[in-house]
């Protein structure tokens with residue numbers, strides 16, 4: 338995988354090539370192999386597509402179509418379902434935005450309460466003496482990726498063996514993962530901790546780690562033997578989702594490009610109207626702590642790659658996403674509106690809300706209208722995420738059929 342071995346190859350072309358290369362193994366072999374974690378440089382049991390998919394340098398529908406076309410719906414079922422886990426988590430959080438806000442509040446509380454704690458410092462520096470855990474800390478800091486099974490074991494050991502707050506583990510992941518994602522990360526940590534599915538926690542077991550790391554690790558007698566549910570409160574009721582109408586064309590526009598959608602050419606945006614681009618890199622806002630340089634660099638390169646792919650990309654004038662510079666660029670280019678692809682609940686959405694608020698206070702920007710475009714994939718799937726994944730997955734075939742229309 339190019340981006341884990343040296344400098345990241347962030348481009349959409351690299352993502353499409355990687356998808357083509359791995360498509361032959363997206364059938365039954367993925368289903369059989371996917372739980373094995375063979376370690377850094379050997380993650381051949383899974384696809385390692387997530388950094389691209391998370392930023393929409395590669396689309397969920399592209400990964401799903403490649404698997405279905407090559408293997409058919411039965412053999413590709415497991416892979417397709419895994420991609421839909423991402424869609425499901427995004428929809429679930431979109432229906433309950435307060436869960437993200439509550440996470441941020443709890444994280445800040447825990448950061449304060451645990452400041453200077455020696456056990457937390459040992460965990461964050463990979464010096465717990467549990468060799469698998471210490472290895473994953475090092476792998477995460479070096480490659481900014483972990484296999485799904487390692488993420489589950491890591492989170493379980495963090496919460497139940499080391500007794501650390503789940504919010505600080507989730508925060509550490511968001512600082513380090515190239516695919517760090519508010520929905521998949523927060524809700525997976527909640528799931529391990531027993532906050533997502535009432536009464537169900539995830540306990541990492543030494544034998545399971547030994548089997549699925551093929552004997553690389555066997556933390557015999559080092560792990561908690563029980564995973565009691567943390568204090569649980571019911572998730573908020575799902576709110577109603579409203580989606581924006583398709584954007585009209587014919588209005589000179591600034592494109593606000595951001596980490597959550599780096600593929601503007603496939604979004605329902607009025608591309609012919611784009612006269613300039615504002616680049617919003619919100620990677621550093623994933624945490625109040627230090628987000629790894631490679632993570633924000635991944636987004637920075639992805640933003641540049643996206644601009645280059647626009648029809649007049651090489652000549653396109655760009656600016657950063659500071660409201661004053663956006664207003665100045667819009668004035669200079671005669672833009673009357675700012676358009677952007679919908680950003681799901683999380684730091685990018687918060688940053689866009691902030692920019693919108695600040696623009697309304699700048700005299701020369703007051704005439705600018707902000708318009709958002711929603712992808713068919715999101716609008717067609719998120720409403721089904723009100724309940725559990727097992728309910729959601731019943732609709733996968735009909736979602737795919739309607740998305741292909």
Ligand SMILES: Cc1cc2nc3c(=O)[nH]c(=O)nc-3n(C[C@H](O)[C@H](O)[C@H](O)COP(=O)(O)OP(=O)(O)OC[C@H]3O[C@@H](n4cnc5c(N)ncnc54)[C@H](O)[C@@H]3O)c2cc1C
Pocket residue numbers: 371383384385386387388390391419420421422423424426483484485486488489492510514516517518519521522523525526529
């Ligand atoms: C504690 C914890 C934290 C996590 N944090 C994140 C995160 O911040 N960002 C993130 O993208 N994923 C997160 N995941 C989900 C999952 O681990 C990763 O998506 C997956 O490991 C990515 O590697 P891959 O592309 O090789 O996966 P593959 O097994 O090859 O799966 C193919 C694609 O399906 C999707 N996918 C697979 N499993 C999941 C899943 N459980 N949830 C959501 N999507 C999935 C991804 O888009 C992935 O690229 C987390 C899981 C856990 C247990």
